Amino acid sequence: MADEKTTEQKTADEKKATPSRRSILGWGGAGLALGAAAAGGTTAAVMRKDDASPAASAGDAVPFLGEHQAGIATAVQDRLHFASFDVTTTDRAALVKLLQEWTAAAARMTAGHEVGEGAIGDNDELPPDDTGEALGLKPSRLTLTFGVGPGLFEKDGKDRFGLKSRRPKALIDLPAFPGDNLDAARSGGDLCVQACADDPQVAVHAIRNLARIGMGRVAIRWSQLGFGKTSSTTPDAQTPRNMLGFKDGTRNIAGTETDRLDKYVWVGQKDGPDWMVGGSYLVARRIRMHIETWDRTSLKEQEDVFGRDKAEGAPQGMQRERDEPNLKAMKDTAHVRLAHPDSNHGVTILRRGYSFTDGTDGLGRLDAGLFFIAYQKDVRDGFVPLQTQLAAKDALNEYIQHVGSAVFAVPPGVRGKDDWWGKALFA
Numbered sequence: 001m002a003d004e005k006t007t008e009q010k011t012a013d014e015k016k017a018t019p020s021r022r023s024i025l026g027w028g029g030a031g032l033a034l035g036a037a038a039a040g041g042t043t044a045a046v047m048r049k050d051d052a053s054p055a056a057s058a059g060d061a062v063p064f065l066g067e068h069q070a071g072i073a074t075a076v077q078d079r080l081h082f083a084s085f086d087v088t089t090t091d092r093a094a095l096v097k098l099l100q101e102w103t104a105a106a107a108r109m110t111a112g113h114e115v116g117e118g119a120i121g122d123n124d125e126l127p128p129d130d131t132g133e134a135l136g137l138k139p140s141r142l143t144l145t146f147g148v149g150p151g152l153f154e155k156d157g158k159d160r161f162g163l164k165s166r167r168p169k170a171l172i173d174l175p176a177f178p179g180d181n182l183d184a185a186r187s188g189g190d191l192c193v194q195a196c197a198d199d200p201q202v203a204v205h206a207i208r209n210l211a212r213i214g215m216g217r218v219a220i221r222w223s224q225l226g227f228g229k230t231s232s233t234t235p236d237a238q239t240p241r242n243m244l245g246f247k248d249g250t251r252n253i254a255g256t257e258t259d260r261l262d263k264y265v266w267v268g269q270k271d272g273p274d275w276m277v278g279g280s281y282l283v284a285r286r287i288r289m290h291i292e293t294w295d296r297t298s299l300k301e302q303e304d305v306f307g308r309d310k311a312e313g314a315p316q317g318m319q320r321e322r323d324e325p326n327l328k329a330m331k332d333t334a335h336v337r338l339a340h341p342d343s344n345h346g347v348t349i350l351r352r353g354y355s356f357t358d359g360t361d362g363l364g365r366l367d368a369g370l371f372f373i374a375y376q377k378d379v380r381d382g383f384v385p386l387q388t389q390l391a392a393k394d395a396l397n398e399y400i401q402h403v404g405s406a407v408f409a410v411p412p413g414v415r416g417k418d419d420w421w422g423k424a425l426f427a
């Protein structure tokens with residue numbers, strides 16, 4: 001056909017559409033020394049030869065800059081690599097420098113570019129700045145969402161970085177809930193990065209490179225891989241199913257519902273503190289599922305547990321998935337009845353979790369479940385009242401156990417060339 005392009009032409013077109021490395025770095029400039037400085041040991045590694053990342057296509061890149069961080073209300077990608085970090089340095093300036101380097105590297109990776117001098121640097125005597133496994137891969141809608149945990153403000157009674165007075169009231173230490181069986185090694189953390197992408201390798205590459213840049217200043221405390229998103233912020237898309245086989249994410253806040261996002265998710269001017277305005281609070285829970293028990297449970301019991309039917313996902317007593325739930329048609333202990341805003345004085349959260357399967361547990365059972373992630377304006381008005389209700393009454397408790405837990409304050413988005421993750425907190 002006359003208008004059909006050759007592969008070479010398409011590649012040339014893609015290259016044209018790809019933002020040049022210099023344009024990406026333009027706002028980062030020398031002020032935002034890239035991770036390369038830490039990883040490769042060269043401070044000259046801020047810029048490199050002109051555009052390089054071969055397959056980066058602007059088409060599937062999610063903008064990094066904005067009023068809010070991407071990865072909250074933006075469309076949910078297929079894969080997750082979530083990492084929680086302990087800050088190991090005691091030096092505030094070193095921590096600030098790390099956050100500047102992380103921001104610059106995150107801006108590059110979300111645009112589909114290599115970190116620093118790239119995976120194949122000019123000097124073969126040095127380890128390359130970028131680890132290389134994302135070479136040739138597209139941006140894959142990679143989003144990197146950054147948060148700070150309670151330990152950054154105070155740890156073991158110490159105000160480590162002079163930030164204690166800046167801790168938001170909404171960033172509470174979560175209370176213990178009945179049934180919790182939390183593993184300390186999979187809980188907490190001073191900093192977090194949620195990497196979501198449509199390609200797992202792109203998400204893993206991002207976390208790996210941030211960890212590498214952070215060497216000597218932060219160490220990964222725990223991390224979690226996730227697949228098969230269990231929520232959606234784009235209701236027009238098909239609702240995904242969780243590991244228990246049910247549609248999950250039907251009644252969630254959509255990315256287009258700006259009023260509800262302002263009401264339930266984003267920290268507003270009057271909520272404060274100032275450095276959090278435009279941000280949100282993240283609760284992560286690693287929830288193990290006893291799937292072998294579930295798989296021996298009758299369909300009727302399974303549907304009663306949720307209060308929705310398995311095939312269509314319709315609320316019990318209704319026909320279609322998106323029909324308004326009639327809570328009275330469900331059992332008192334049904335998950336949906338208990339979690340619904342009408343049963344919780346209007347409490348509403350934005351869910352963004354992923355399924356996980358981390359091999360087996362040595363007893364012939366899959367170590368599988370839901371890595372639950374929720375965003376809200378205030379944890380005290382979101383996850384805490386909801387989980388208090390669910391932990392006490394939810395029929396689902398017979399089939400699940402919360403084994404990991406963390407809470408983070410997620411600052412607003414990076415606004416421009418002089419901004420970096422958490423800048424207003426350290427101001």
Ligand code: HEM
Nearest residue numbers: 242246247248249250251287336339340341370386387400
């Ligand atoms: C492994 C654990 C869990 C599973 C398998 C699960 C599954 C589900 C499913 C299938 C639905 C119905 C579809 C939907 O509206 O998305 C749902 C709804 C919901 N779940 Fe969960 N969930 C789990 C844990 C939690 C936790 C820990 C919370 C909060 C503390 C929570 C809060 C909600 C909320 C708010 C709704 C929507 C209720 C409504 O407005 O109708 N879920 N969940």
